[in-house]
Amino acid sequence: MTTTTATHCPYCALQCAMNLTDDAGSVTVAGREFPTNRGGLCKKGWTSAELLSSPERILEPMLRQPDGSFAGATWDEALDLIAARLADGRAEHGADSVGVFGGGGLTNEKAYQLGKFARLALGTSRIDYNGRFCMSSAAAAGNRAFGLDRGLPFPVEDLDAASTILILGSNVAQTMPPFIGHLEGARSAGGLIVVDPRRTATARLTENGAGSHVQPTPGTDLVLLLGLINVVINEKLVDLDYIDRRTIGFDELRRSVGQWWPERVQAETGVPVRQLRDLARRLAAGGGTYILTGRGVEQHVDGTDTATAAINLSLILGLVGTSHSGYGTLTGQGNGQGGREHGQKCDQLPGYRKITDPAARAHVAGVWGVHPDSIPGAGIPAVELLASMGEPGGIRTLLVHGANVVVSAPNAERVRAGLAALDFLVVCDFFFSETAALADIVLPVTQWAEEDGTMTSLEGRVIRRRTAVTAPAGVRSELWIFHELARRLHAPSTFGTDPAEVFDELCRASAGGPADYSGLSYGLLDTGEAAYWPYPAGSTGTPRLFQDRFQHADGRARIHPVRARGADAPAQQGGILTLITGRLLEHYQSGAQTRRVPELAQARPEARLQLHPATAAQLGVVDGGWVDVTNARGVVRCRAEVTVDIRHDTVFLPFHFPGEQSANRLTADRTDPVSGMPEFKRTTVRVRALAGEERGAHV
Ligand SMILES: Nc1nc2c(c(=O)[nH]1)N[C@H]1C(S)=C(S)[C@@H](COP(=O)(O)OP(=O)(O)OC[C@H]3O[C@@H](n4cnc5c(=O)[nH]c(N)nc54)[C@H](O)[C@@H]3O)O[C@H]1N2
Ligand SMILES: Nc1nc2c(c(=O)[nH]1)N[C@H]1C(S)=C(S)[C@@H](COP(=O)(O)OP(=O)(O)OC[C@H]3O[C@@H](n4cnc5c(=O)[nH]c(N)nc54)[C@H](O)[C@@H]3O)O[C@H]1N2
Ligand code: SF4
Ligand SMILES: [Mo]
Numbered sequence: 001m002t003t004t005t006a007t008h009c010p011y012c013a014l015q016c017a018m019n020l021t022d023d024a025g026s027v028t029v030a031g032r033e034f035p036t037n038r039g040g041l042c043k044k045g046w047t048s049a050e051l052l053s054s055p056e057r058i059l060e061p062m063l064r065q066p067d068g069s070f071a072g073a074t075w076d077e078a079l080d081l082i083a084a085r086l087a088d089g090r091a092e093h094g095a096d097s098v099g100v101f102g103g104g105g106l107t108n109e110k111a112y113q114l115g116k117f118a119r120l121a122l123g124t125s126r127i128d129y130n131g132r133f134c135m136s137s138a139a140a141a142g143n144r145a146f147g148l149d150r151g152l153p154f155p156v157e158d159l160d161a162a163s164t165i166l167i168l169g170s171n172v173a174q175t176m177p178p179f180i181g182h183l184e185g186a187r188s189a190g191g192l193i194v195v196d197p198r199r200t201a202t203a204r205l206t207e208n209g210a211g212s213h214v215q216p217t218p219g220t221d222l223v224l225l226l227g228l229i230n231v232v233i234n235e236k237l238v239d240l241d242y243i244d245r246r247t248i249g250f251d252e253l254r255r256s257v258g259q260w261w262p263e264r265v266q267a268e269t270g271v272p273v274r275q276l277r278d279l280a281r282r283l284a285a286g287g288g289t290y291i292l293t294g295r296g297v298e299q300h301v302d303g304t305d306t307a308t309a310a311i312n313l314s315l316i317l318g319l320v321g322t323s324h325s326g327y328g329t330l331t332g333q334g335n336g337q338g339g340r341e342h343g344q345k346c347d348q349l350p351g352y353r354k355i356t357d358p359a360a361r362a363h364v365a366g367v368w369g370v371h372p373d374s375i376p377g378a379g380i381p382a383v384e385l386l387a388s389m390g391e392p393g394g395i396r397t398l399l400v401h402g403a404n405v406v407v408s409a410p411n412a413e414r415v416r417a418g419l420a421a422l423d424f425l426v427v428c429d430f431f432f433s434e435t436a437a438l439a440d441i442v443l444p445v446t447q448w449a450e451e452d453g454t455m456t457s458l459e460g461r462v463i464r465r466r467t468a469v470t471a472p473a474g475v476r477s478e479l480w481i482f483h484e485l486a487r488r489l490h491a492p493s494t495f496g497t498d499p500a501e502v503f504d505e506l507c508r509a510s511a512g513g514p515a516d517y518s519g520l521s522y523g524l525l526d527t528g529e530a531a532y533w534p535y536p537a538g539s540t541g542t543p544r545l546f547q548d549r550f551q552h553a554d555g556r557a558r559i560h561p562v563r564a565r566g567a568d569a570p571a572q573q574g575g576i577l578t579l580i581t582g583r584l585l586e587h588y589q590s591g592a593q594t595r596r597v598p599e600l601a602q603a604r605p606e607a608r609l610q611l612h613p614a615t616a617a618q619l620g621v622v623d624g625g626w627v628d629v630t631n632a633r634g635v636v637r638c639r640a641e642v643t644v645d646i647r648h649d650t651v652f653l654p655f656h657f658p659g660e661q662s663a664n665r666l667t668a669d670r671t672d673p674v675s676g677m678p679e680f681k682r683t684t685v686r687v688r689a690l691a692g693e694e695r696g697a698h699v
Helices: 050-051 074-093 108-122 138-145 156-161 176-188 221-234 240-246 250-257 260-269 275-282 303-316 358-368 382-387 413-421 477-490 498-508 596-602 613-619 692-696
Strands: 002-009 017-023 025-031 062-063 071-072 098-102 128-131 166-169 192-197 209-215 289-293 326-327 395-403 423-431 441-444 453-456 461-465 577-580 608-609 625-633 634-642 652-653 683-689
Touching: 002 461, 025 050, 062 074, 074 098, 074 395, 074 423, 074 441, 074 477, 098 108, 098 382, 098 453, 108 128, 108 453, 108 477, 138 303, 156 176, 156 289, 166 176, 166 275, 176 192, 192 326, 209 275, 221 260, 221 275, 221 303, 240 303, 250 303, 250 683, 275 289, 289 303, 289 423, 303 326, 358 498, 441 652, 453 498, 613 634, 613 683
Parallel strands: 098 128, 098 395, 166 192, 166 289, 192 209, 289 326, 395 423, 423 441, 577 652, 608 634
Antiparallel strands: 002 017, 017 025, 062 071, 062 441, 453 461, 577 683, 608 652, 625 634, 625 683
């Protein structure tokens, strides 16, 4: 029998729509018409169904044996053992010795249930998730300025009518390929501006009169933005009427940017004065202007302040909540948006409520049928949580759901050592990811096409994931796993296994919160209606936010002046280069999934270090030759890709690969003081060409 099911791609936040056709077990993917992707998919989407029947899939619970190998077990054996170890750990070392690490790829239902499970069944405050590595800086900036964090406060299609789009630190042409269709309007108006230290596929979209590429020194975007604000104010390009009616804080901003005159900005960023002025004028010219940020400017220790500066620029130009203009951040993971709303963040309860707010605690406790005092307080953010493994007072047991931290967390070798120091590690995954391979127990779970649920896309639109194929007999849904463990742990409240029922509960728990889903249900979503939150009961949702007011009590946006910190030691002195990290089209995140898709693995089998020909010549590096990339934390060994598409002082590594090619062996676990975001994008390294015999050992 052949069945076709309408669902969405498992990977990124664009959530491209697809039809999955199951013809007697052979599953094919076809793009489906939808506003974000208009029928298009990227290679990852096209090949996504291959993982359903991957020979590497785990098909029964796996228990580590005394000799270090894994052996299959029944679900009862595995769950009994986990429950017993969790109960013992809690009794012996306290509830906060148990940690939970979630992911932005989990459905809303799973993310919600994971947060509830941690607080009620484990009684721990120690829960956080990989979205801390992703959206935390932009989220903190949005909350601070607007009183609300929804990545794009407008539908993606609004961008079609823009004449100017400024993209700061995002390579959408490779990270969300169908998205570039929405840049066409700006390109034909000559107004696509891409800020990236590399000449990326996205930067190339500005060629032939379509716009301009600004190529600053990595990590200087905050100064660049302060310079733009300075020019906009000095050239009287601000929208004073808007500033007056809708914001607070402009005078302080004006004073704070006085020192960032264009020549000084040029000296720090390398961006010519002329280009800076042209850019400021273009942004103020009207005709539909949007400012978008990505991980390139947010994944820094000053990422919150940089995103805030981008918001300040948008506010003084009167772009936010007005027609045909806007500010937004491009959410990354499939459910990166919903995943940050329903309680897997350490300081959060469902509906984007604060766990420290007594009214929020009382509301959620009411839905859960527990006393508010039984909900633990705020925990600690991801980097700190991982750093506490094996430390006195830190976590001794960890449950991982939807993250591969050994590859994706900063200072990855320290994370590996921390995981090894745990008393007990449980990982739920489809595959032996590098993190699962270190676990005591691995529980195999259903993949996207085998489950129902909801995802909230980068535009804050809640969409349905639907079961298209039958899961292999030995795997289970995480909702079922939470239910079974909660039962064994005698947890209060209920842990439903039916996604629709869990969604209804989530909607009730979110009612009245900033991310209010209370008017939603599977029934409504299944009608195909576009559902943008906030969607309180009785409403029809909110495609466009901030049109009349911002979410602060007085309705005004906060212009929060931010200062640039002193620059670090300039790159290239004494052979020091700046390493930036990011993504390739073919691979997704830690690569745990896409490295197992033959077509993608063949296209990009390994990490390559991008460097400029002049730098390569100085170091004696040839294209395809082996290099060591080192700093105090570790060494990466890989081949070089010599390219003019990068600055002389900068090198680039993708972070999709494990072991000696893992970029996160080099990144530091310093974090942004506001958001807890680690510094992924700027690390100092030395590069050395390897001689024939050295490289021989590693080929
Ligand atoms: N193919 C693919 N697509 C993905 C993903 C994936 O892993 N692979 N992941 C998804 C997720 S979770 C996310 S978060 C998004 C991320 O999507 P993007 O933000 O587009 O991804 P990155 O490649 O991390 O970073 C974007 C760009 O930032 C630049 N950059 C680095 N440092 C700086 C800097 O200091 N200043 C500026 N201006 N730019 C800088 C890099 O050169 C890079 O081209 O992609 C999503 N889509
Ligand atoms: N150097 C550097 N490091 C980075 C970044 C960077 O730009 N540079 N970017 C950061 C960003 S933006 C992100 S989002 C993180 C992401 O990094 P990770 O958290 O490592 O992301 P994934 O590789 O997607 O890991 C998801 C894992 O969960 C599994 N999985 C997928 N869906 C489910 C599910 O529903 N349930 C369960 N139980 N498992 C599931 C997958 O098989 C995979 O093993 O990496 C961060 N790390
Ligand atoms: S752009 Fe993102 S959602 Fe669309 S097909 Fe590619 S990975 Fe999937
Ligand atoms: Mo991300």
